[in-house]
Amino acid sequence: MNDIKTEIDYGPLAVLIGVWDGDRGExxxxxxxxxxNNPYYETIVFEAIGDVTNAESQTLVALxxxxxxxxxxxxxxxxxxxxxxxxxxxRDTVMHSLAIPRAVTLLAGGGVRKEGNALVFEVAAKLGDPDWGIIQSPFMRDNAKTTAFTHAITVAGDELSYMETTMLDIYGRSFEHTDKNSLTRQG
Ligand code: HEM
Incomplete structure (x- = not known):
């Protein structure tokens, strides 16, 4: 890992770096x-952490x-x-790993595109997908199974909005668990 963080080109991820607040969560x-249906507010901190070389042939930059x-x-x-x-x-690929303290974790993959003056990051993961998968505890697998995840973040200047959908098998049915918010970069 290279920790001379300021000299690194974070590519499209650079627009995410900072501290973001938003109070229009749904x-x-x-x-x-x-x-x-829970109205919410939140803070997201994206921190540049350097680059990584895998198998001497893949270089990733990471936040x-x-x-x-x-x-x-x-x-x-x-x-x-x-x-x-x-x-x-x-490889023109964006990857998003996440963990939540329900004993659910996943690695979503996708890309980034320009839309006017905005950058749109779109990633997805699916249970059982050999590339971009979902791992969960036995309890969650049996009682509140995450089967798919999609996440889109749009950033234009100091404005960020996202929409994510987590598909769950819970209470004997399939449920579309959704979250969205608009945030502003501090300072
Ligand atoms: C802003 C983002 C999110 C918020 C505010 C949120 C909130 C919630 C809430 C309120 C519940 C209902 C159970 C409870 O009251 O604790 C729930 C359930 C659940 N969420 Fe999320 N969630 C978010 C994102 C995610 C993500 C990204 C995942 C996984 C990829 C996830 C996985 C689950 C699972 C598996 C359950 C079922 C557990 C249960 O209802 O007992 N959530 N979430």
Whole structure:
């Protein structure tokens, strides 16, 4: 790992670096017979952490991020997520690893494209996919299984918005668990 972070070209990931706040979050989450709808606010910190060489032939640049999400109704943290965003310039590939303390983790892959003055990052993972997969505990596999995940982040200047969909098998049905928010870069 190279830790001369300031000399590294983070490619498209550079636009994510910083501390972002947003208070227009909308979460739709499962309940046994219906769904809950949770307005939320959050802070996401993306930190440049350097580059990595794999098998002496792949170079990745990476950001670490931490996302802390609070319910507006009681100000309690109800989602805590961390992971990395990685960029493989040679293969034109964006990778997003995430872990949440429900004992669920995944590695999503995809790309980035320009849309006007914005950059749009789109990644996806699927249970059983040999490339971009999902790992979860036996309890979650049997009771609240994550089967697919898609995530799109749009960044234009100091404005960031995202939309993510987590497909769950829970309470005997398939459920579309969604989260979206718009954030502004601090400072
Ligand atoms: C802003 C992002 C997210 C928020 C605010 C959020 C919030 C929630 C909430 C409120 C529940 C209902 C259960 C509870 O009240 O604790 C839930 C369930 C769940 N979430 Fe999320 N979630 C987010 C993102 C994710 C992501 C990225 C994943 C995995 C890829 C995930 C996986 C799950 C699973 C597996 C459950 C089922 C557990 C259960 O309901 O007992 N969530 N989430």
């Amino acid at each position: 979460d739709i989450a499962p309940e046994p017979d219906s769904e809950e 670490h991020y931490r996302q802390i999400v609070k319910r507006k109704s009681d100000d309690n943290v109800f989602h805590d997520e961390t992971g990395y965003w990685m960029w493989d310039a040679e």
